[in-house]
Amino acid sequence: MAPPGTRSPRRWLALAALTLSVLIIGLDGTVITVALPTLARDLGASAAELQWINGGYLLALSVALLPAGKLGDRFGQKRLLLAGIALFGAASLAGAFAATTGQVIAVRALLGLGAAAIMPLSMAILPRLFAPDELSRAIAVWTAGTALGMPAGPLVGGWLLDSFSWGAVFLFNVPVAAAALAAAAWLLPADGPAGRAASGPFDLAGTLLGAAGITAVVYSTIRVPAAGWGDPAVLATLAGGAVLLVLFVRRQRRHPDPLVDVGLFAGRAFRWGALAAVFVNFAVMGLLFVVPQYLQDVLGGDALSTGLRVLPLIGGLMAAATLSEALVPKLGARAVIAAGLVLLGGGALLGATTAPSDGYAFTAAWLSVAGLGFGLAMVPATSLAVGALPAEGTGAGTSLLETVQQLGGVLGVAGLGSLLNAGYRSRLPAGAPAATRDSVAAANGDPAALAAFVHGMDLVLAFCGATALAVAVLAAVLLPRRAPAPELPLPAPHPGQLPV
Incomplete structure (x- = not known):
């Protein structure tokens, strides 16, 4: 980590560049969700094609996360981060001029590849910029950037779709990516010599094995909403993916230069910090899965107003980011993370008491509590895991952390989606139309369907x-x-690595 004597005021500008790079990922993910109905109308996309506009991105992101960190450690974290941002911007530009659904799916897959480089490597660079006493604050800002894009996406998407054609939701990314690319190129410290973190040949076979396992798990999970958890093909693909991932872990344990160091989980700080972050992410993904639907379909409103009404969650996160920085040195990470999880769980359980007659004020109150818990738990948990990484190979470590969170989120949302659907359909009248049984959005304000959806949402929130x-x-x-001290000393920098 950066020693205190090398600090420079420009490190905060460098943090802004890293935060901007992850902000566009959060924005893109929710902007495209808002645009799906327009894409269905203008391009004639089927339900399956719409599913793969999201699924193609998710699949490419999940598969590329693991090798991205290792490649960054070998060939330069800054170099690969800049390449990821450039790919994200170029793919967005191509998406603005796509003419078919197939082209949109291909663009989304390229965006997933770009995001796979941006997410772990932007996190891996943080310990090079900040000493341990400032790392938590930097991670809080970085986390806020990733979270802010989620509710801001519908705001941006709603305005763009109201004012321009659907291509604008892709074109919007281009200037943001260009600004992030220029800022990162100027402000981030230079990489060391290429190959510095390499001690053997790149594990191509392990990469393919891990990619196949992750592909099988994510693909089967994407098919759950349409086929159900009991579908034999879904179960067989999921089981096959699990077997491949077990084989991948065994290979990583034996390889002289593994793609990821699974031995990191032997350390208590990384193991439990990572798992705490996974479950915090799981709970928040559950909230963000059901709440926008509730705000838009039950309380009524468009994408723009829905994005605005989710902001209390982000307000709680921002308040907690400042609060956790003061509390962790006094109380310790363990107490703060546990307290944050209690607040997050309490907020979700409060939300689980929502009745069809409740208004937005109640939702804003429990979202604020959940957001406060989100920040108090996620920031120190991530800091604990990142702080346990060795000075060399941080890219592979953050890739492992992001991959575990990504797979947990994918499986969690699929499971929570099934729970929501089961609760919703169990309360619908026997003669409800087929369209209404598929989605509350097709219920046209039917009070029975709205009450049924609130019941399903309450089940999801109670579980979270x-x-x-x-x-x-x-x-x-x-x-x-x-948090423990870094496991390995930071190697002496060459002239290009002097602090910014």
């Missing part, structure tokens, strides 16, 4: 809340109180 409270108990028992 109970999970957060259970993990809070584990965190209080198993997490180390303080």
Whole structure:
């Protein structure tokens, strides 16, 4: 990590560049969701094609995360980060002029590849910029950037779709990516010599094995909404993916220069910090999965107003980012993470008492509590995991952290989606139209359907809340109180690596 004596005021500008690079990922993910109905109308996209506009991105992101970090460690984290931002911008430009659904799916896959480089490497660079006493603050800002894009996406998407054609949702990314690329190129410290972190041949076979396992797991999960968890093909593909991932882990344990160091999980700080972050992400993904639908379909409103009404969650996160920085040195990471999980779980359980007659004020209140818990738990948990990484190979470590969170989020949303659908359909009248049974958006304000959706949402929120409270108990028992010192000393920098 950067020693205190090498600090420069420009490190905060460099953090702004990194935050901007992850902000566009969050924006793009939710902007395209808002644009799906328009794409269906203008391009004649089928339901399956719309599913793959999201699924193609998710699949490419999940598969490329693991090798991205290792390649960054070998050939330069800044170099590969800049390449990822450039790819993201170029793919967005191509998407603005796409003429068919197939071209849009291909563009989304390229965006996933770009995001796979941006996410882990932007995090991996943080310890090179900030000393341990400032790393938590930097991670809080970075986390806020990733989270802010989620509710801001519908705001941006709603305005763009109201004012321009659907291609604008892609074109919007281009100037943001160009600004992030220029700022990162100027402000981030230079990489060391290429290949510095390499000690053997690149593990291509392991890369293919991991990619096949992740592809099988993610692909089967993408098919769950249409086929159901009991579908034999879904179960067989999911089981096959699990077997491949077990084989991947065994190979990584034996390889002289593994793609990821699974031995990191032997350290208590990384293991429980990473798992705490996974479950926090799981709970928040559950909230962001059901709440926008509730705000738009039950309370009424367009994409723009929905984005605005999710902002209390981000407000709580921003408040917690400042609060956690003051609390962790006094109380320790363990206490703060456990308290954050309790608040997150309490907010979700409060939301699980929502009745069809409740208005937005109640939703804003429990979202604020959940957002506060989100920030208090996620920031120190991520700091704990990142702080346990060796000075060399941070890219591979952050890739492992992001991959575990990504797979947990994918499986979690699929499971929560099934729970939502089961709760929703169980309360619908027997004679409800088929369209209404598929989606509350097709219910045209039918009070019975709206009440059924609120019931399904309450089940999802109750499960998320109970999970957060259970993990809070584990965190209080198993997490180390303080973050450990970095495992390896930072190698002496060459002239191009002098602090910014």
